[in-house]
Amino acid sequence: MQFLSRLFSLGRNLFTRARVEQDLDAELRAYLDQVTDENRKTGMGLAEARREAQVELGGIEQVKEHVRQVRTGQVLEELLLDIRYGVRTLRKNLAFTVVAVLTLALGIGANTAMFSVAYGILLRPLPYPAADRVAVVYMNYFPREFKFGTMCIRDYLMWKENNRAFENPSLFRSLRMDIGGNEGVPEQVQGASVTAGFFSTLQVAPLIGRAFGVGEDRPAAASLAVLSESIWRRRFAASSAVLGQTILVNGAPSTVIGVMPDVFRYPRRETEVWTNLPLNPPTRFGPWFYRGVARLKPGVTMEQAQIELNSIGLRLMQENNYYKRLTLPVLNLRDALLGTTLKPAILVLAGAVGLVLLIAVVNVANLILARATVREREMALRLSLGAGRGRLIRQLLTESVLLAVMGGAAGLALAWGGIELIRAWNPGNLPLIDSVRLDGSALGFMILVSMLTGILFGLAPALQGSRADLNSTIKEGGRGASVGQARGRARAALVVSEIALSLTLLVGAGLLLRSFVNLQRVTGGFSAPPRQILTILISPGSKKYNDEHAGLAFYDEVLRRARSVPGVELAAVTDSLPPDRQGDADTFAIDGQTLPSGEMNPIISAPTVGPDYFRGLGIPLVKGRYFTEHDRSDSAAVAIVSEGFVRRFFPGQEAVGKRIKQSGPGYGDKWMEIVGVVGNVKYLGLTIDTDPAYYMPFAQSYGPRIYLVVRSSGDTTNQGAALRREIQSIDPGVTLAQIGTMEQALNLSVSQPRFDTMLLVLFAGIAMLLAAVGIYGLIAYSVAQRTHEIGLRMALGAAQGDVMQMVVRQAVSLAAIGIVIGLGGAFALTRLLKALLFGVGVTDALTFAAAPLGIVLVVLLATFVPAIRATRISPVVALRYE
Amino acid sequence: MSKATTNLLQGTLDLLILKALVLTALHGLAISHRVEQITNGTFRVKPGSLFPALHRMEEAGWLSSSWGDSENNRRAKFYRLTATGRRQLQTETRQWETIALAIASALQAS
Numbered sequence: 001m002q003f004l005s006r007l008f009s010l011g012r013n014l015f016t017r018a019r020v021e022q023d024l025d026a027e028l029r030a031y032l033d034q035v036t037d038e039n040r041k042t043g044m045g046l047a048e049a050r051r052e053a054q055v056e057l058g059g060i061e062q063v064k065e066h067v068r069q070v071r072t073g074q075v076l077e078e079l080l081l082d083i084r085y086g087v088r089t090l091r092k093n094l095a096f097t098v099v100a101v102l103t104l105a106l107g108i109g110a111n112t113a114m115f116s117v118a119y120g121i122l123l124r125p126l127p128y129p130a131a132d133r134v135a136v137v138y139m140n141y142f143p144r145e146f147k148f149g150t151m152c153i154r155d156y157l158m159w160k161e162n163n164r165a166f167e168n169p170s171l172f173r174s175l176r177m178d179i180g181g182n183e184g185v186p187e188q189v190q191g192a193s194v195t196a197g198f199f200s201t202l203q204v205a206p207l208i209g210r211a212f213g214v215g216e217d218r219p220a221a222a223s224l225a226v227l228s229e230s231i232w233r234r235r236f237a238a239s240s241a242v243l244g245q246t247i248l249v250n251g252a253p254s255t256v257i258g259v260m261p262d263v264f265r266y267p268r269r270e271t272e273v274w275t276n277l278p279l280n281p282p283t284r285f286g287p288w289f290y291r292g293v294a295r296l297k298p299g300v301t302m303e304q305a306q307i308e309l310n311s312i313g314l315r316l317m318q319e320n321n322y323y324k325r326l327t328l329p330v331l332n333l334r335d336a337l338l339g340t341t342l343k344p345a346i347l348v349l350a351g352a353v354g355l356v357l358l359i360a361v362v363n364v365a366n367l368i369l370a371r372a373t374v375r376e377r378e379m380a381l382r383l384s385l386g387a388g389r390g391r392l393i394r395q396l397l398t399e400s401v402l403l404a405v406m407g408g409a410a411g412l413a414l415a416w417g418g419i420e421l422i423r424a425w426n427p428g429n430l431p432l433i434d435s436v437r438l439d440g441s442a443l444g445f446m447i448l449v450s451m452l453t454g455i456l457f458g459l460a461p462a463l464q465g466s467r468a469d470l471n472s473t474i475k476e477g478g479r480g481a482s483v484g485q486a487r488g489r490a491r492a493a494l495v496v497s498e499i500a501l502s503l504t505l506l507v508g509a510g511l512l513l514r515s516f517v518n519l520q521r522v523t524g525g526f527s528a529p530p531r532q533i534l535t536i537l538i539s540p541g542s543k544k545y546n547d548e549h550a551g552l553a554f555y556d557e558v559l560r561r562a563r564s565v566p567g568v569e570l571a572a573v574t575d576s577l578p579p580d581r582q583g584d585a586d587t588f589a590i591d592g593q594t595l596p597s598g599e600m601n602p603i604i605s606a607p608t609v610g611p612d613y614f615r616g617l618g619i620p621l622v623k624g625r626y627f628t629e630h631d632r633s634d635s636a637a638v639a640i641v642s643e644g645f646v647r648r649f650f651p652g653q654e655a656v657g658k659r660i661k662q663s664g665p666g667y668g669d670k671w672m673e674i675v676g677v678v679g680n681v682k683y684l685g686l687t688i689d690t691d692p693a694y695y696m697p698f699a700q701s702y703g704p705r706i707y708l709v710v711r712s713s714g715d716t717t718n719q720g721a722a723l724r725r726e727i728q729s730i731d732p733g734v735t736l737a738q739i740g741t742m743e744q745a746l747n748l749s750v751s752q753p754r755f756d757t758m759l760l761v762l763f764a765g766i767a768m769l770l771a772a773v774g775i776y777g778l779i780a781y782s783v784a785q786r787t788h789e790i791g792l793r794m795a796l797g798a799a800q801g802d803v804m805q806m807v808v809r810q811a812v813s814l815a816a817i818g819i820v821i822g823l824g825g826a827f828a829l830t831r832l833l834k835a836l837l838f839g840v841g842v843t844d845a846l847t848f849a850a851a852p853l854g855i856v857l858v859v860l861l862a863t864f865v866p867a868i869r870a871t872r873i874s875p876v877v878a879l880r881y882e
Numbered sequence: 883m884s885k886a887t888t889n890l891l892q893g894t895l896d897l898l899i900l901k902a903l904v905l906t907a908l909h910g911l912a913i914s915h916r917v918e919q920i921t922n923g924t925f926r927v928k929p930g931s932l933f934p935a936l937h938r939m940e941e942a943g944w945l946s947s948s949w950g951d952s953e954n955n956r957r958a959k960f961y962r963l964t965a966t967g968r969r970q971l972q973t974e975t976r977q978w979e980t981i982a983l984a985i986a987s988a989l990q991a992s
Contacts, residue, residue: 005943009941026957027933030956030958030959031929033956034954034958037954058930066933067934069934070935
């Protein structure tokens, strides 16, 4: 019964609020009238009777407020009221609201996006169970000197024989594969050749069929293939009939035994076919194509495994005196996937964006504090009208939460858009980009932080308002109160910290920008316009082209047809391309050179190129001649070396006419005469020195898979298709891949640094903008507050210039403190950038000088408007002001 | 006890209002007078306590209200006891008697 009555009251209070209020008002007025009547009976006049009645009632509004407090649904109703009131307040202060919401949205959005990326790449569990127990094993040795280099089958067998730390050491290599068969036109895909333990190490179950089993890497094992889900859908219409079907892999028949689910993307994101690698007993060391992957045995740590591998490395060196300073470094699977520069880059960016959030939060705190002063009178008024302090606090909390929710919603949209953009664009081919998605906990955390800020600073007016002397606050608007001064200092401190934080970010961004400019200046060693160079990776598919004569004839025809395509000026073949597609690398011997026993020359780039390669790319001839059509397989063996090669191996000598030969294990005794010297070219990325190199003519060092390089007179957009038609009309089994311009290749090679730089510059920009808003707000407010004082000064004869100077001095002194602190922060933090910088030091003087200047400029800009406003103050008006 | 400073305990106020309304429906001012009368002038309920109490008790279902004409022909809001209100009065009376007895015996104990 009572419950029903309450429910009814709740409905009435909530839905017919106006009537309930009217009713209450009428009731109290009737009471007032009645008391007045009674008073008049005692002989009072009407006015006196009425006043006495009002005294008796004690304020109609207060009584109403007390009645409202006991109403059912009061909390709910007050909340609705608070929200309605909050929305109205925020709408009335539109500028404040927009700035605060945008600030929060930027902070929350940028952070959520960045932390989602960081989490996806650095922390989200890999699709491989207990992936932190999976190790990738590399080999590093002189003369090759790749920190995370490859091993050969012989090294692997030695490792496997002596292994105790790992479950089942397996071996793999990545390679391009031509896939053909009855199911469709031949195509070139990324593939991997793996031993039997590969799939069991990674522990992902096949979608259908099975993966390689024990023994299927034995010599003369049947050729088998496992497909990725993507190629299975594309070429086999996701039919389970694919199992047992025979496909052609590089021209050789293989039986499909299984399909891996889409999450399985190892060793590369784009790997689509895995074939079994038969471990034929090696007759020699090399070729070094392979990496190891293995799962740690239970209880064994990565460090213990590394110690064991170190001793195996020693044995390898004893076994073969070709190896010097050999180590077998291990990385856990995630680090192996990430590479060396991505992790520091992401950590730096996450740190930077954290600073942006800090600045955003400081800015909102600043805005709210500024408004607190204005609202002090409102709060005092409401207190005196009978509002409880708890009620005021609840009201302010509601407003803060409203702000945070709006900022959070806008931030969510921003984060979502940002993540979609990053995923679609995939800057720098970020590994593990597939596991990046909007992270709910990151978003929640950001909103929580901004809400707490709002609450912390938003409560100030309620707490102070309820403490302050109501009368004086209402009358004087709190002007000159010590509370106001303390708050002013707090705001100044907040602005100083904003300036310091944004300076730190600006220095970081400046360093990355300088580094990126340096990187852009590196040409790669060729002068042809990158836009006019088109490259295509050609694979003839059929095994008959493994024969040198058939292959050379085929490529002669390819080149002849390519030159016939309209707009093509020059066409050539090569197995290596700048800036980062190194084909082969090998050591060599020099005729007449005597090396200490067991020593050898380092392994350097050894590209195989056809005539017109140098001319086509614009690689300068320093001496001698380029390769020509006359350097055939049956003519004298020749080579061309780079300037770097001459400087290092023939210092002060004439290189042309000298003889060198490939001297790696398994090479014969074919001396090549050096016929020319060309400029240095980068083959391992723009930041890596590959200056020493020796080139061999394609006709004397044939391989069936090669790049076609075309230099065109202008637009290359339609030439790709025309070239494809021409080449496939020679032999429809030929596959073409990686069709693109040199410009695209250059862009891709610097895409990760560009990504890092762009983001950090963006973050620094946002930080500066927020700091500018902060200082603008502070100075504008201070000018508004000092209107009276400024007017007085002007009335006493101060010139406009003096007033301006006074305002600017205030801003600049704040900036100066911020800059000092910020520079300290920058000195401490920029060393984290070290791994990301190219050609610029972490304490680059130019950056450290320019960034504070930039800050000062922004501060002056932000101060300009309020300063001008100060000079326009009319003394007459100002002295009347309030 | 001085009239001006008496702050009624909430339970007491409820009890007195319920008691004041036993015989007939009354408006706010009349309730105030009635309470004063039946307590021999000891308690005088101020509007700041009276109206919140009336509204609270109405929402609890103890009272019902309706507009009517007062003795000198002014419109006023009249409150009357509901059946629930009467039961509540009995309950509260019993409780009060228990408490009063207990307090009295406590004060008489030597």
